[in-house]
Amino acid sequence: MKYATEFRDPKAAKAVLARIAALADQIGATRAAPVHIMEICGGHTHAIFRYGLDKLVHEGVEFIHGPGCPVCVLPMARVDECVEIANRPGVIFTTFGDAMRVPGTKMSLMQAKAAGADIRMVYSPLDALELARRSPGREVVFFGLGFETTTPSTALSIQQAAREGLGNFSVFCNHITVPEPIRALLDDPHMVLDGFIGPGHVSMVIGIHPYDFIARDYGKPIVVAGFEPLDLLQSVLMVLTQIRDGRAEVENQYARVVPEHGNPVSLAAMTDVYEKRPSFEWRGLGEIDQSGLRIRAKYRAFDAEEKFGVGYAAGPRVVAEPEGCACGQVMTGRIKPTACPQFGRGCTPEMPLGALMVSSEGACAAYWQYGGARAPEAVECPEIVE
């Protein structure tokens, strides 16, 4: 298979691992701590564990899992608001499957569905649009969720609904952007990060230049990476090479997919439909300025927040995390999932306490599925800081 098997070649992987080990030794000779490389994207976290890269790379390199799983960073208050909308009379609430089991303060969407709300799983906002066309007497709401990867398709569905004058379609917009939480992490004096592996899918839309500030203002290297094992190993090698050479640049390992300036069609749709919110709440990171998107006034008729008077339209609503839940610390790379007291005890994929255990991109789900650590004591994961 072209563009997959070539990037899973064990012989090539061994050669890159040897080069990583040599570089890590060279860098390690001048410092006590391992090189901390944050993979921002949850898809990368899963790939690292699926292929056992965390165990294969030299001990002088440590992967820190970042906040790049959109379902995981969704605060509980937003899940509650989804349930609130779904329970309104006449509403059909549509969502990607990933979000169905994310716990709210009282229930998840799955539990709300079991209790009688009309909640349906879709694969695209266009499915929700089609449902609205076929259900003129109902209000069809799409749960717009995700980073810049999924944001354009929601924008296109809103543009299409406007063209058709589809008054019974709206979007509960929870789209968020990647650069701002990275800045928040870099501004955190407790974080010890030496470099980044940048998100491949997001960068396919926005290009590589939105990360320029990481190199320019913070002096950290970032390499945008693909999702195969050799993509990730090569990206680690590129980050280490920059560190050894005293460079801090934005590099593109995933050039076969990521254009330098992104996708102009997607970017134009996003600019037309959305504007930045002054701030948006992230699970574990709190409110981050300019990190969320809302629907522009010209498309207000398709904004579920306005239509149902929930979310930021109803004023700020902060909900505390459940007792003993360490999602925030895991999300910001302060601890590994196995260091959460609930891991494998009060929180499993069957009975999740936090979103990181249910999302297909969640760090806790990756440790559970691939880490061979089904009990907290199975793996020693000391805190990185403090």
Ligand code: SF4
């Ligand atoms: S184990 Fe559960 S509660 Fe703990 S950080 Fe992971 S998802 Fe959150």
